[in-house]
Amino acid sequence: MIKFTIVTLFREALEPYLKTSMMWKATEKGLAEFDFVNLRDFGLGPHKSVDDTPYGGGDGMLLRCEPVFNAIEPVKAKDPDAKVILPTPVGVIWSQKLAREFAFNSGLCPSGLSPWADGTNSRAAALRNTPNQNANSHFIILCPHYEGYDERILSIVDYKISLGKYVLTGGELPALIIIDSVVRLIPGVLGGEKSAEIESFSDGDNLEYPQYTKPYDFRGMTVPDILLSGNHGEVAKWRAEHSGKAG
Numbered sequence: 001m002i003k004f005t006i007v008t009l010f011r012e013a014l015e016p017y018l019k020t021s022m023m024w025k026a027t028e029k030g031l032a033e034f035d036f037v038n039l040r041d042f043g044l045g046p047h048k049s050v051d052d053t054p055y056g057g058g059d060g061m062l063l064r065c066e067p068v069f070n071a072i073e074p075v076k077a078k079d080p081d082a083k084v085i086l087p088t089p090v091g092v093i094w095s096q097k098l099a100r101e102f103a104f105n106s107g108l109c110p111s112g113l114s115p116w117a118d119g120t121n122s123r124a125a126a127l128r129n130t131p132n133q134n135a136n137s138h139f140i141i142l143c144p145h146y147e148g149y150d151e152r153i154l155s156i157v158d159y160k161i162s163l164g165k166y167v168l169t170g171g172e173l174p175a176l177i178i179i180d181s182v183v184r185l186i187p188g189v190l191g192g193e194k195s196a197e198i199e200s201f202s203d204g205d206n207l208e209y210p211q212y213t214k215p216y217d218f219r220g221m222t223v224p225d226i227l228l229s230g231n232h233g234e235v236a237k238w239r240a241e242h243s244g245k246a247g
Helices: 011-018 021-028 065-078 096-104 151-156 172-183 232-242
Strands: 002-008 032-038 083-093 137-142 159-162
Touching: 002 011, 002 065, 002 172, 011 021, 011 032, 011 172, 021 032, 021 172, 032 065, 065 137, 065 151, 083 151, 083 172, 096 172, 137 172
Parallel strands: 002 032, 002 137, 083 137, 083 159
Antiparallel strands: none
16 A cells, blocks of 8 residues: 655645545555645744745745654654655656656665655666565655745655646645556556556657547547457557657
């Protein structure tokens, strides 16, 4: 089973999605578990503040150390092997390959090892290529907000993950993307036995072949006849020829 503990100010932005479709199916089958920690509960002062102005001046507010450490440390105390993920523009670019490694292999990551903590993928080899579907994995995802976060927070982060060269208002959307892309790969979540094996990006930068369903003729656009031939060898050849690579 894989567990995600999400540290956030906005649980209400996450919960509806995680109770829907495949994420709901994964929890019902006992394949995934989602837990929440309200960062505001660990805020400082009468207003439960979690941010403050940056030293040296500048626009915006920064996420403070104290609330983050106080929110994460009790979770780590219960499960010292839990790994902390921080969505951040300076992290390793998320990919299908990394999603697969998190889904199958991260339970084997040696305790105390912090791959990618330096912002590169140079330590990604720490995640072995041999799937271990029986390993129980626990990830803590910190959802940052405001202009940024105090740099000292990185001292408790195991994985810095970036979704690309753009900036969002908070970490909730990246958290959902990371969770969804990992959980859907767990055997038993998707309907087809090989659904996740042949889709786009399942093998590097491959793109899945075109697919069709009924009706045969829709507004003059017809299904390629080879797909109706019943010749599995020729169908496989056609699919291979029409698979592509991401540009």
